[in-house]
Amino acid sequence: MTCQEYLSRLHAYFSLELPAEPAAEVEQHARQCPPCGELMARARELSCRDFVEFLNDYLDATLPAPRQEVFERHLQICSDCTHYLDSYRKTMRMTALELTQGVELPPVPEELIQAILAARRKDP
Amino acid sequence: MRSYANPADLLEGLRQGDADAFEALVREHIGPLRAVARRLLGNIEDADDAVQDAFVSTLQAVRRFEGRSQLFTWLHRITVNACLMKLRSRKRSPDSVPCRHESELMPRFTRGNTFLEHQVAWTEAPETPALRDELRTVVRDAIGRLPENSRIALLLRDIEGLSNEEVATALGITVNAAKIRIHRARQALRTLLIPWMTPASPP
Numbered sequence: 001m002t003c004q005e006y007l008s009r010l011h012a013y014f015s016l017e018l019p020a021e022p023a024a025e026v027e028q029h030a031r032q033c034p035p036c037g038e039l040m041a042r043a044r045e046l047s048c049r050d051f052v053e054f055l056n057d058y059l060d061a062t063l064p065a066p067r068q069e070v071f072e073r074h075l076q077i078c079s080d081c082t083h084y085l086d087s088y089r090k091t092m093r094m095t096a097l098e099l100t101q102g103v104e105l106p107p108v109p110e111e112l113i114q115a116i117l118a119a120r121r122k123d124p
Numbered sequence: 125m126r127s128y129a130n131p132a133d134l135l136e137g138l139r140q141g142d143a144d145a146f147e148a149l150v151r152e153h154i155g156p157l158r159a160v161a162r163r164l165l166g167n168i169e170d171a172d173d174a175v176q177d178a179f180v181s182t183l184q185a186v187r188r189f190e191g192r193s194q195l196f197t198w199l200h201r202i203t204v205n206a207c208l209m210k211l212r213s214r215k216r217s218p219d220s221v222p223c224r225h226e227s228e229l230m231p232r233f234t235r236g237n238t239f240l241e242h243q244v245a246w247t248e249a250p251e252t253p254a255l256r257d258e259l260r261t262v263v264r265d266a267i268g269r270l271p272e273n274s275r276i277a278l279l280l281r282d283i284e285g286l287s288n289e290e291v292a293t294a295l296g297i298t299v300n301a302a303k304i305r306i307h308r309a310r311q312a313l314r315t316l317l318i319p320w321m322t323p324a325s326p327p
Contacts, residue, residue: 011238014236014237014238015234015235015236015238016234016235016236017234017236047233047236047237047238048233048237048238048239049233049237049238050237052231052311055307056303056306056307056310057303060288079243080238080239080242080243081239081243082243083243083244083245083246084231084239084243086245086246087243087246087314087317087318087321088310088311088314090246090249090321091310091313091314091317092282092310093249094249094259094263094317095263095267095278095282095283095310095313096282096283097249098259098260098263098264099163099263099264099267099279099283100283105155105158105159105162106168108154108155108158112154112172112175112176113147113150113151113154115176116150116154116175116176116179116180117143117146117147117150119176119179119180120143120146120179120180120183121143
C-alpha cells in the first residue's frame with residue numbers, strides 16, 4: 001500500500017467502514033511507515049465525537065493542559081473538526097452581532113417611566 | 125430634578141430613598157435594560173413589565189449592593205432575574221414551539237465516531253448592508269426556533285455575557301447542565317445557519 005492509498009482510506013478506517021482485509025492493510029502500512037504510523041497514533045488520541053462534545057470546554061480553555069494539547073493536535077489532522085470549530089465560532093459571533101447591533105428600539109414611552117416612578121411610591 | 129453626575133452620589137441618594145435619585149437612575153438606564161428584556165422575553169409588553177419589576181427591586185436591593193461591581197452591571201443582573209421570573213410565570217407562547225426537535229439538529233457521527241457528514245468551510249459573514257439585513261433576520265429567526273430552555277441559556281451566555289457559573293445560578297441548574305444547554309443551543313443554531321453559510325447549498 002502506498003502512503004497515498006493509506007491516506008485515502010484512513011477516514012473510512014476510523015469510521016469502521018472498511019472490511020477486515022483492507023483494514024488490516026491500513027494497519028500494516030501504519031506499522032511499516034513511521035509518518036503514517038504517527039498520523040494514526042494522533043487520530044487515535046481523540047475522536048471527532050469527543051472533540052465536538054467537549055468543544056465548549058476547549059474554547060473556554062477549561063480542559064486540563066495536556067487535554068487542551070490533544071485537541072490542538074487533533075485539529076492539525078482533521079479538516080472536519082477544523083471546519084466545525086470555525087462554523088461554531090462564527091455562529092457565536094453572529095449571534096452576538098446580529099442581536100445587539102442595528103436593533104432599533106422604540107423610544108421609551110414616558111408612561112412607562114411614570115408607571116415605574118408610581119410603583120416606587122407604592123413600595124414602602 | 126437634581127442631576128447625579130457622580131455615581132457615588134446617586135447610590136447614596138438611592139440608599140436614602142430619594143425620589144430624584146430613583147428617577148435619575150430610571151431615566152439613565154431604562155433604554156438599554158429594556159433592550160435586554162426584549163431580547164430575553166421576545167415582546168415589548170412583557171419586557172416593560174420586567175423592567176418595571178427590576179427597577180422596583182432595586183429599591184430593596186440597593187441596601188445590599190456593595191458597589192463592588194459597576195452600577196449598570198448590577199442593574200443588568202437584576203433585569204435578567206426579573207425576566208427569568210417572568211418567563212417562569214408565563215405560559216409557553218405558541219410561537220416558541222420549535223419546528224424541529226433540538227436533538228435532530230446535533231451533528232451525527234459514524235460508528236467509529238467520525239463525522240457522518242463531511243464538514244465544509246463556512247463563508248465569511250456578508251459585507252453588504254442588504255445581505256447583512258437578511259442574515260440578521262435569519263439569525264433572529266433561527267434563535268426564535270430554539271426550544272425556550274436552550275434559547276435563554278444561549279442568550280444569557282453569548283449575548284448578555286454571563287459566565288457558565290452565572291447562567292447556572294440564574295437558571296437554578298448545575299454548572300454542568302448549563303454548559304450542556306449552552307453548547308447544544310449553539311450547535312442547533314449552527315445547523316440552522318448552514319444553508320446560509322455554505323456556498324455549496326444555497327437556501
